[in-house]
Amino acid sequence: MIIGDTVRLRGIEKEDLPLFVNWLNDPDVRRYLSLYSPLSNAQEEKWFEDLASHCLAEQPLMIETLDEGTWRPLGNISFLNVDQQSRNAELGIFIGEKGFWGKGIGTKAIALMLDYGFKTLNLHRIYLRVFHPNQRGIHCYEKLGFKHEGNMREAYYLDGEYIDVLFMSILRQEWRGKN
Ligand SMILES: CC(C)(COP(=O)(O)OP(=O)(O)OC[C@H]1O[C@@H](n2cnc3c(N)ncnc32)[C@H](O)[C@@H]1OP(=O)(O)O)[C@@H](O)C(=O)NCCC(=O)NCCS
Numbered sequence: 001m002i003i004g005d006t007v008r009l010r011g012i013e014k015e016d017l018p019l020f021v022n023w024l025n026d027p028d029v030r031r032y033l034s035l036y037s038p039l040s041n042a043q044e045e046k047w048f049e050d051l052a053s054h055c056l057a058e059q060p061l062m063i064e065t066l067d068e069g070t071w072r073p074l075g076n077i078s079f080l081n082v083d084q085q086s087r088n089a090e091l092g093i094f095i096g097e098k099g100f101w102g103k104g105i106g107t108k109a110i111a112l113m114l115d116y117g118f119k120t121l122n123l124h125r126i127y128l129r130v131f132h133p134n135q136r137g138i139h140c141y142e143k144l145g146f147k148h149e150g151n152m153r154e155a156y157y158l159d160g161e162y163i164d165v166l167f168m169s170i171l172r173q174e175w176r177g178k179n
Contacts, residue, residue, distance in 0.1 A: 002061070002116055007108040009061040009077060009116075012051070016062060017044045019073060023096025031158070032134040033094055057082045057121050063095065063109045074100050077109050079117060079126075087124035089117060106140050114144065118172045127169035131156060138166065146170045 002009040023029050024039045051059060060078035064071040075095035082089040091113065095106055117123040128146070130137050146168040154162035 002112050004108055004112050006066045007105055007112065008064050008071065009109065009112055010064060012048070012060055012062050012076070014045075014048060016073060017041070017048055019096065020044050020076070023075065023094070026096070026098070028098055029094060029096050032131045032137065034156070055082065057089070060092075061113075063093075063105065065100065065105050072097075074105065075109075077113050079113075079121075079123075082121075082123075087122060089121070089123050089126055091117075091126050091128045102136060106137075107143055110140070110144055114170065114175050118175050124172050125169055127167060130166050130168060131158065132164040132166060133158070138168075141168050144170065145174050147174075 001011075018041070021039055021041055021044050024033075024035060024044075030036070057079055060076050062073050063075045063077055064073050066072075074097045075093070077091070077093040079089040080092055091110065093106060093110060093113075095101055095109075114126060117126050127149070128141065130141065132138075132151075147170065149167040149169050152165040152167070155165040156163050
């Protein structure tokens with residue numbers, strides 16, 4: 001477990017899967033996640049079974065926050081596409097409980113993940129892709145020190161229009177355990 005003051009990251013259990021199905025079938029939650037079709041329990045169970053073949057660094061983690069004295073599961077954070085030779089990894093995150101957006105939880109969860117990525121996994125560069133309309137996400141990543149790297153113009157079709165996909169990244173020397 002990766003433990004912060006009011007946010008912690010833990011492994012995902014089979015019992016968590018119904019939460020994921022609920023969260024990822026919410027159009028507001030999945031809008032900026034490249035997920036566009038309804039998700040079934042069977043698909044989610046298959047996703048969970050397939051995790052056994054992922055390396056340890058790519059195991060997704062449950063984001064939990066301290067809510068009235070108990071740890072409440074809220075969403076998911078993970079490294080993807082970990083490149084062992086170049087020490088690069090992509091970051092993915094969603095908070096499935098909409099009522100907890102904009103309260104600093106994403107920032108705290110990513111800060112824990114950056115510590116884990118740079119100090120434990122010995123990564124050199126952590127990057128992410130974010131849709132241009134996702135200004136909440138972009139602001140969160142900028143706050144943490146992610147830099148804008150580039151823009152894939154009109155690379156994704158969302159809600160009837162083509163939108164840009166931004167690349168952002170942070171290097172190990174730029175991360176000093178802020179937040
Ligand atoms: C993106 C996400 C992980 C961010 O986590 P969060 O806990 O909501 O973000 P935080 O509260 O830590 O930071 C968001 C910042 O953006 C600001 N913000 C909120 N809405 C905004 C908007 N429409 N435009 C600009 N900034 C906005 C907040 O005020 C906050 O900044 P502040 O701390 O300076 O006030 C979360 O909102 C989420 O999971 N969204 C749905 C799925 C998703 O978009 N995943 C990421 C795909 S790349």
